[in-house]
Amino acid sequence: MLLVRKVDGPATARVGDRVTYRATEFNRINPTEDEKRGINWLIECEGEAFRHETNVGDVFTLEITDILVGKTIVAKPFANQPSSAVSVFTLIQPEPKQRLREQWGTIQTEFADILIENVAGFSEQELVGRIRSLADELDDLIDSIGPIERDEEDDQDPELTPPEARRLAIIVGHTLHRQGAAALPPIDQNEYPFNTEIARRMELAAANHGMVARTFFRDGVGIQGAYQNAVAFDPDSIIELHFNAAENPAARGTETLYGDVNPDSRRLAELVQNSMVSVFGRSRSGNRGIKVRQPGDRGFASVTAAPTVPSVLVEPFFGSNAGECRLAHEKAVEYAEGLVDALVKFTNLSEH
Numbered sequence: 001m002l003l004v005r006k007v008d009g010p011a012t013a014r015v016g017d018r019v020t021y022r023a024t025e026f027n028r029i030n031p032t033e034d035e036k037r038g039i040n041w042l043i044e045c046e047g048e049a050f051r052h053e054t055n056v057g058d059v060f061t062l063e064i065t066d067i068l069v070g071k072t073i074v075a076k077p078f079a080n081q082p083s084s085a086v087s088v089f090t091l092i093q094p095e096p097k098q099r100l101r102e103q104w105g106t107i108q109t110e111f112a113d114i115l116i117e118n119v120a121g122f123s124e125q126e127l128v129g130r131i132r133s134l135a136d137e138l139d140d141l142i143d144s145i146g147p148i149e150r151d152e153e154d155d156q157d158p159e160l161t162p163p164e165a166r167r168l169a170i171i172v173g174h175t176l177h178r179q180g181a182a183a184l185p186p187i188d189q190n191e192y193p194f195n196t197e198i199a200r201r202m203e204l205a206a207a208n209h210g211m212v213a214r215t216f217f218r219d220g221v222g223i224q225g226a227y228q229n230a231v232a233f234d235p236d237s238i239i240e241l242h243f244n245a246a247e248n249p250a251a252r253g254t255e256t257l258y259g260d261v262n263p264d265s266r267r268l269a270e271l272v273q274n275s276m277v278s279v280f281g282r283s284r285s286g287n288r289g290i291k292v293r294q295p296g297d298r299g300f301a302s303v304t305a306a307p308t309v310p311s312v313l314v315e316p317f318f319g320s321n322a323g324e325c326r327l328a329h330e331k332a333v334e335y336a337e338g339l340v341d342a343l344v345k346f347t348n349l350s351e352h
């Protein structure tokens with residue numbers, strides 16, 4: 001009797017694929033087609049028989065339908081008895097939508113946990129921070145599947161970009177559809193349009209230093225996508241632009257967030273924070289300092305998205321504070337130029 005010794009098949013597949021399994025080695029060399037016709041197949045899904053067919057031959061094809069999403073199937077060709085020794089595993093990969101549903105579920109659970117823990121005594125401020133961070137995650141989840149309406153602009157003239165030039169990646173926080181916090185007059189804009197303008201000014205300032213700055217957006221690609229695009233630009237540093245907001249209209253100050261995934265991010269954060277403190281003339285209370293982000297903290301996803309590049313996220317002022325908005329409006333150009341000065345200083349210092 002012809003026995004199967006080995007079977008081949010794909011390690012992964014997606015819904016809609018036609019997967020082919022093939023018996024490739026037997027107890028005899030060169031069996032006849034007639035002998036091969038006697039091969040039976042058992043397909044298991046999550047340990048249970050899913051398909052069982054006799055006299056199929058050495059090739060078995062299977063349509064992957066959506067009931068198999070996220071599951072592992074095992075194909076076993078056999079003569080008498082199916083055996084794990086002659087089997088192949090295929091993981092049916094989740095569809096993007098399925099993955100999003102799972103992520104959404106995780107965030108919901110986290111949200112519920114925070115509310116429950118609050119009973120045990122989160123401070124109000126911690127609670128607000130946690131919930132804002134979750135809201136950002138949800139926004140980002142939606143952004144990552146959203147349509148891209150922005151023109152794919154590439155206004156860098158390659159002839160003006162010497163290959164050895166230092167490079168700066170700017171990421172504008174939030175998206176066209178969810179523009180982030182609002183700033184009071186005279187700014188009277190949300191984070192997204194305000195920081196798009198700051199990014200343009202930074203590009204000009206960088207050019208004056210012989211540095212190439214390029215701006216990246218989260219629209220349609222989410223935080224991860226924006227950082228991936230930024231990393232592909234091969235920058236020396238990445239800065240994400242925001243501004244702060246709070247219920248309390250008196251809340252004020254400048255802070256810079258960073259992650260500990262890149263050892264140089266802290267030094268970059270210090271330079272950037274010093275620049276903003278100087279531009280805005282921050283006294284001790286207005287200097288909220290540099291803050292390393294932990295999982296669950298607002299901004300964590302951003303400052304840890306590109307571990308290979310020093311990255312910071314800036315919160316220069318509070319849009320919810322009228323005095324802060326007057327100050328930021330007045331100092332907007334200096335602010336943009338000051339950020340670039342700090343980034344130039346950073347890259348020059350890190351030159352080998």
Ligand SMILES: [Zn+2]
Binds near residue numbers: 173174180242
């Ligand atoms: Zn923001």
